[in-house]
Structures are given as structure tokens and as C-alpha cells.
Amino acid sequence: MTQGDRGHSEEHRRLERALEVAGLGEFEWDMTAGLFVVSPRMAAITGLPAGPMPAKGTRALEPFIHPDDLEAFRAQKDSQRPAGGQYEFEFRHIRPDDGRVVWVRVASVLSRDADGRPQSATGIVEDITQRKLEEDQRQTMMAELDHRVKNVLATVQSLAIQTARRTTSLEGFLQAFGGRLKAMGSANELLTAARWRGAAIDHLAAAELGALAPGQTAWEGPELFLTPRAANALALGLHELAANAVKFGALSVETGRVNLSWTRRPDGGFELIWTESGGPTVTPPTRRGFGSTLLEQVTGRELNGQTTIDYRPSGVQARLRAGAAAVAPRPDTPPAAPTVRIAETVATSSRPANLRGARVLIVEDAVLLAMELELGLSDAGAKVIGPAYELEEAMALLDQPIDAAVLDANLNGHSVMPVAEALAARKVPFVFATGYGEAAGAPGGFDAPVIRKPYDVTQVAAAVAELLMVNTPHP
Incomplete structure (x- = not known):
């Protein structure tokens, strides 16, 4: 073997290793002899038999292309003709050995004779099935995100309109609307932590009550996860109850207390009871506000159940019954409970912060x-x-x-x-x-x-x- 032969052999081995590491298969298309040669690596990707096979005229690749992609392949091939003999395609391929459909990328370059007639083509094949799957997943996720964002914006718009109709001052509107947005934000944060598979009731209770009145609130019940729709509805419902308790009810005084409990129901749903005690004497409201409407109609319907509010003299009691459709499967890895931070406490003092000169x-x-x-x-x-x-x-x-x-x-x-x-x-x-x-x-x-x-x-x-x-x- 001459020095030149040994150098060529070493170069060939390096090329073989590079193709193997890159996960590429190669082919040769001899247009003069009418043969299409499949390498072992291409055979492993496509399921085609390794070695030479008859090439069908100028359509050597078409037998390997999924019928649904054939027209697009032909159009793409025609559009690439002026590029000087370099081609690149992506299409689905049905493996003849096991019937699996795989996405492949094919890139090739033509060799021409002195008169410019095509003589042969050399190319590579890459399995891009995983990449295509990830692209499809991203598109699905973007579509779902777009859907959720539009739903959130529509909900925010509706909350703003309904809140404005039932408040008589800008300050009252900002306070009520801001609190409802905060409740929605807390629910969405919990849902994001669980990748929108659901949110636990105790986490929703902690997010709304945990920093509201330390020592005056308690919650207990079995582990239950709610669907995203039900979680948002319950978060808004708990916020309305908490806001009312802070303004007029048990949490408006230091001696008051709120107890929240829930139990499973035989039909797969749950029952949740909000009980206030130790606060001012309660009298039924003289007018119906949006908070009451939200609790009795929106929250009940979104949870496939019903909500009733009893304005007892000793303290408000709200009872919420939810159907099985509101309950989500338990995640494989439940998210940790939210951490309550001092800065997230809802300010109840009417005295504004003093930052003069700071x-x-x-x-x-x-x-x-x-x-x-x-x-x-x-x-x-x-x-x-x-x-x-x-x-x-x-x-x-x-x-x-x-x-x-x-x-x-x-x-x-x-x-x-x-x-x-x-x-x-x-x-x-x-x-x-x-x-x-x-x-x-x-x-x-x-x-x-x-x-x-x-x-x-x-x-x-x-x-x-x-x-x-x-x-x-x-x-």
C-alpha cells in the first residue's frame, strides 16, 4: 500500500467515524448505471435494505416518501433546482421493515459531466423524528398558551367591568379589582408550579389566608387537587370571603377567627365550609354586591356545584359543594406548599406608608x-x-x-x-x-x-x- 493509499484510507476512516457520531446515513445515486446505493447506516435509519437497488429514473427518492408529503417534496425540489445542484428536503418516511413512520432530512449534491448533465448524487440522511416531535409539542404549547392568555384577558376584562358597575368610587374600584387580580395571580402561580395539572386546596387556602391574619385563620382537610378552572374559581371565592371578613367580619377585630375545612363527597366531589366566629354581630347585607354574585353563581357553576351563604349573627358561614369534574388527578410529584412572605400580607391599616425623604x-x-x-x-x-x-x-x-x-x-x-x-x-x-x-x-x-x-x-x-x-x- 502506497503512502497515498494509506492517507486515503485514514481519511475514509475519519469520515466513517464522523458520520457515525453525527447519526447520519449516506447514499450514492449513480444516474448513469441507474443504481441507488444505501449504506448500512442509512439502512438503520430508514429500514431499507443496505446495498444497491434499481433507481427509478429521476425520481429515485420518491418511493421512500410518505404519500402525504410527496407533492410538497416535488414542489420543493423544483424550487431548489436553480441552486446549482444542492438539495435539502425534510419528509416523512414509512420504514418497509416495521411500518414505523420516521421524519428524515435528506441533503445531497449533484455531480455533472462536461456538458452539464447530472451523472450522480451523493447525500446523507438524518433521523429528525425527535426534533419534529419537539416542534409539534412547542406549537401545541404555544397554541395552549395563546388560548390561556386570551381566557385570562377576557376574565380580567369581565372582572373590571363587573367591579366598576358595583363600586361608587375610584378608590373602591382599585381596591376591589386589585384584590381580585391578586387572587387570580396566586392561583395561576400554583398552577404553573404544577405545570397546569391542578392546584391543591390547602395551597389555595395558604395563599389567600396564610399572611392575612396570623393566628386568626386555620384550614384543614384531605389532600385534594383541583382542575385549573376550578382552582381559579375557588381562589376568587376565597378572596371574596377573606376581603369581606377583613372589612366587616371576623378578621376586622383581633378576637375574630376564620376556620376553613373541606371533606370528600361520595360522588367524587368535595364540600368546603368557611366559618367565621368571634367577630362583630352579623346582619344580612341590604344590597347584593358583585362579591356575593361571584360566590353564589360564578364560583358554584365553575365548580359544578353550588354555594350558599348563611349570615348568622355569630359569624358568616359559607358552604360550597363541588362536583367530581372539579377534582383533578393527584400529580406524580405534588408541588411544595407556597412560602408565605411578609411582603405579601394584605395591608389592613388605613394609615399610609411613610417614606418621606427616603x-x-x-x-x-x-x-x-x-x-x-x-x-x-x-x-x-x-x-x-x-x-x-x-x-x-x-x-x-x-x-x-x-x-x-x-x-x-x-x-x-x-x-x-x-x-x-x-x-x-x-x-x-x-x-x-x-x-x-x-x-x-x-x-x-x-x-x-x-x-x-x-x-x-x-x-x-x-x-x-x-x-x-x-x-x-x-x-
């Missing part, structure tokens, strides 16, 4: 939210620094005196962690205002309060005030 940095990439934060913190007396909408803007503002900061966790795809680390190094406290549902606590592991979007700006101001312990005007 220099507060706002880092938020959503312009409308940043404007709302700026206005709300300014109304509380703060001197706002920023807002910074990008990471670079935020970093550039760190060279001036800052007493506290409100940080969005994600700034147009960039983590806010460099800003948080710089503030932490200077011992400047900060609050995270984020749409991410981090079950483990604050982003980056920081010991910082977290306020979940959607939020009330007064809640943010209260959290900042608590961090600074601002009880008197800032010097």
Missing part, C-alpha cells in the same frame, strides 16, 4: 408598572431614583445615595442579580417585585421580601417602609 431606586422594565411605582412611592413621600428600565441603567445609578430599592427580577431577559449583589454589598435593603413564582423564596437566595405581580402599589410602599422601619420623617 431615596428609593426603582428597577422595572415594564414602563406602565414603573410609572405606577414612581407615582405610588412619591405619594408616600419617597424621592424616587430612576426608574431604570435596563440593567445598564440600573448599574449606572448605583453611584448615588440610595436608602432602599424595588427590583424587578428580570429586565428584558437579563437578571437583576448584579444590581441586587451591589446593593447587598452596600447593605442597602431591597424588595423584589416579580411575576416569577419562586417557591423557594427570593430570587438568587437573597433574604429579601418578595411581592408577586399583580400587586397594589401601597403594598410595595408598605414593604419598603417596613424594611427601613420608617415611623418618623426621614432625616
